[in-house]
Amino acid sequence: MPLTIPRFATPFLVIFLFLTITNLGVSSQAAEPRQVVENFHAALLAVMKTAETNSVEQRYKELEPAIADAFNLDFMIRIAVGSRWKKTSNLEKTALVQAFKRMCVGTYASRFNGYSGESFKTLDVLDGPRKTKLVKTHIARPRDTTVKLTYVMRQFGLEWHIIDVLLDGSISEMAVRVSEYRNILRNQGAGALATALNKKADRLISP
Numbered sequence: 001m002p003l004t005i006p007r008f009a010t011p012f013l014v015i016f017l018f019l020t021i022t023n024l025g026v027s028s029q030a031a032e033p034r035q036v037v038e039n040f041h042a043a044l045l046a047v048m049k050t051a052e053t054n055s056v057e058q059r060y061k062e063l064e065p066a067i068a069d070a071f072n073l074d075f076m077i078r079i080a081v082g083s084r085w086k087k088t089s090n091l092e093k094t095a096l097v098q099a100f101k102r103m104c105v106g107t108y109a110s111r112f113n114g115y116s117g118e119s120f121k122t123l124d125v126l127d128g129p130r131k132t133k134l135v136k137t138h139i140a141r142p143r144d145t146t147v148k149l150t151y152v153m154r155q156f157g158l159e160w161h162i163i164d165v166l167l168d169g170s171i172s173e174m175a176v177r178v179s180e181y182r183n184i185l186r187n188q189g190a191g192a193l194a195t196a197l198n199k200k201a202d203r204l205i206s207p
Helices: 011-029 033-049 056-070 073-087 090-111 173-188 190-205
Strands: 119-127 133-140 147-156 159-167
Touching: 033 056, 033 119, 033 133, 033 147, 033 159, 056 090, 056 190, 073 090, 073 159, 073 173, 073 190, 090 190, 159 173, 173 190
Parallel strands: none
Antiparallel strands: 119 133, 133 147, 147 159
16 A cells, blocks of 8 residues: 655655654564574575585585675674774775685585584574573484574664574683684784684685
């Protein structure tokens, strides 16, 4: 049904109606934390099921858009770099973001390299610290133990994105990376960290 604006509507009212309708439309399209994680899991599962016939490079291409949608990689590398981010040049920031993205996508493309009846299940969504959401999930593996994964999610504008993954509910991937990355930054600088991330990505993508 088309929207009809009364003839007597003031410019202010017209603007108010437009903004209200626009915001409602965007809100209805913004995925909730559970949906973001489940969409990501669906992409992982699809890649796993074709892994035997696809190379790591092919899996990388398939996972790249899904990871970009699910994770806020720019935010994650800024947190990993810490206070040194402000002192880093724009050129080095761009290099770090791109290298971090390559390493993250390469890690998933390399890690999820087969399918043996695995399935993903969302268990619960809880409130986390500092206005985050914790999406508790597990990977059921018929031939092995179940893997517990908790996704730490933060809202950016209207959208929710993953900013950390907790293995078995306690081991933070970001915490491990922060320790490793800041050691390189302290001793060698931002350029060296970008180089190290790209080298790791190269090993993952082209083993």
